[in-house]
Amino acid sequence: MTSTDATVRADVLAVPHIVKGELVRGRARSYGRFVTPELDLDSLVWGRQELGPAFDVAVAEVIDLLDEVGRRLDPDTNPWLRDSLDQALRDARLSPRLIEYSYRGLGELFSRRSLEFQLESELGAYGSGGWVAQSDPWGGGHHIRAFPPRLAHVVAGNTPGTAAVTIVRGALTRGVNLMKLGSDDLLTASAILRTMAEVAPGHPTTKSFTAVYWRGGDAEIEGALFRPQYFDKIVAWGGEAAIRNALSYVGPGIELVAFDPKVSISLVGREAFASPEAMRESAVAAATDSALYNQNACASSRFIYAEGTPDELAPWCRMLAQELGVDRALSDGSGVPVPGEVRAAVEAARFLEPEFQVLGSLRTGVVVLSSAPVDFHPDGKVVNVVAVPSLDEAVSYVNVATQTIGIYPAARAPELRDRLAAAGMQRLVALGAVATKVPGVPHDGFYPLQRLVRWLVDDSG
Known part of the structure; x- marks a missing residue:
């Protein structure tokens, strides 16, 4: 791994972006206490005319990758995760002891036993990702597939686990994922995705993730991105304002999966x-x-x-x-x-x-x-x-x-x-x-993986 690069000065944080698995640095946009690269909106989306990078990757291969990523999520040896932890300590949302505990528990979310339980519990036979034969009582036959989705995630930052869970679910469903970072956790997602890129550079799962920041509610950016020609679903975490903002983009062809305030x-x-x-x-x-x-x-x-x-x-x-x-x-x-x-x-x-x-x-x-x-x-x-x-x-x-x-x-x-x-x-x-609470049981009243995928049927014979 390379040396840390999160901080430009003591009071200005340089937030890196991940665009389709690739690290992007820059200081084109200033938000006061931090700076980010410029946003190239065209680079943040995947066209409907092409399959996503991981649409046909074997689920077992994805689990192997995530399990290895989890083994490397140790802030003592992972400088990117250490940067994220240190920034959380400076922001002081929780005590140092609780922040350390939160970061040191991230690896378990990527463990093989957790991933396999989630797939079995939430998707069952459809967790393999392929077309599954099914018969009906009238003698007909069908093929059902839990098809990889195109997801735009509005990620809350009250704990680092939110970014980790978002990446795990996005990888297991093998779709394409745009993560809009929250201002209260600017580094965890990129730390995990940089670790993924180190484990498997250029892997289809690695290339399926983009994680960038813009100010929430920016209608010019969100109006251009949150469209059905690019995404099937907006997955939103956060308070009432964040959920209502996400709802404003819901319409034919694009729906909302909300983890709203409780x-x-x-x-x-x-x-x-x-x-x-x-x-x-x-x-x-x-x-x-x-x-x-x-x-x-x-x-x-x-x-x-x-x-x-x-x-x-x-x-x-x-x-x-x-x-x-x-x-x-x-x-x-x-x-x-x-x-x-x-x-x-x-x-x-x-x-x-x-x-x-x-x-x-x-x-x-x-x-x-x-x-x-x-x-x-x-x-x-x-x-x-x-x-x-x-x-x-x-x-x-x-x-x-x-x-x-x-x-x-x-x-x-x-x-x-x-x-x-x-x-x-x-x-x-x-x-x-x-x-x-463990992954693989209902969350906010539903099974997340079931809601994230697109359920398709082939009745052609």
């Missing part, structure tokens, strides 16, 4: 307060889920609906506030910044007893205990515990924006899961286990 919650039954041991177990589990990545993940719980009255729940909430102040594998016990508007809302709630009880410290974590959900978005390790007469009543607070629900005890899940699903919930786990 809110996760917890359900805590009376069993949690039956003994000191149960109280501690459930409080630790609730703190683990709420503080996940310092409440920066979609799966981080922000609202906890607990069976009981506020007076009955207060001792448990005090214990939960204490547990929020403990360092864990995926969260920091103290020093997590609290957004100004959330801080103001918490301070206001302190003066509204008995409607609210505010427990804990903004330095280590706060629990706001109330009889109805607060009207602000808890963040920065601020958790709203809502007293409910029963978990049945808590179902009314679930909607289509509810991603993950942690439940205690787990034995209560079967009685509630169908109603939770009908209300809009997408994932139900034991309290304390929201971080256990």
